[in-house]
Amino acid sequence: MPSTQSLTGQTAIVTGASSGIGRAIAEKLGAAGAHVYLTGRTASAMEASRGKIEANGGRASIIVADIRDPRRVYELVDRAMADTGRLDVMVNNAGVSYPGKVIDADPEQWRAMLETNVLALLAGCQAAIRAMRQCRAQGHIVNISSSAAHRPDSGVYGATKHAVNCISNTLRRELEDDSIRIVNIMPGAIATNFGRNFEPAVIANLLGAAGLKLEVKRGERLPDEVFDKLQPLMRQLLGSADDVADAVLYAVSQPIHVDVAEIVVRPPKQINL
Secondary structure, X not given: OOOOOOOOOOEEEEEOOOOHHHHHHHHHHHHOOOEEEEEEOOHHHXXXXXXXXXXXXXXXEEEEOOOOOHHHHHHHHHHHHHHHOOOOEEEEOOOOOOOOOHHHOOHHHHHHHHHHHHHHHHHHHHHHHHHHHHOOOOEEEEEEOOHHHHOOOOHHXXXXXXHHHHHHHHHHHHOOOOOEEEEEEEEOOEOOHHHHHOOHHHHHHHHHHOOOOXXXXXXXXXXXXXXXXXXXXXXXXXXXXXXXXXXXXXXXXXXXXXXXXXXXXXXXXXXXX
């Protein structure tokens, strides 16, 4: 596999950068030299990432926004273009899952998944393409899907990720004559707070299997240090956010004549999401 190249002089946007996979991607792109725009809803977490990026000689900016509103997505792309005059990498990472049976679900949870996982991603792709064409970038748009998209019975969350795959494939065909590549990344089970809306007993059992005891409440984030301990102990079942970030960095640092269309990043033993 060819080595990755420096992203010095490039501008990158990462949505859902407050924690987990998004934070790992933002820090990895920053370490590679890109000016990274971190977008999320938790300013304090993104401030910590900005400090880390800048301590390593990189540049980072923070935009607090709820990207369920497409106007906020357009505005953050406009902000990056106004500040730096370009956009080279757009990572549509923000996502949410409310697992459970369709027959028992709250339609507002469906709405949250559709607006975050699909509508915001569509707006991000559209805005990024317009910006990349404007500045004549050899750009990469990275859409974070899920291994759940490989399963035909993965619920409403899985349906949103099937949609992401369809959108990515459609855009790849539309952009064949452009200097813009569409990269579809499909993580498996990764040790992050993504599962905070799962049944607390499921998370508690996973922690217990690793010898960790912690009270788990639905919707509440677990401390970062829990994942620092959990992932190495459960490496066969849980991947690391850094593994996904490495895949993203590899894809976006390839020359434009190389189309890295799709990467699956998962632990050796797969947990159905």
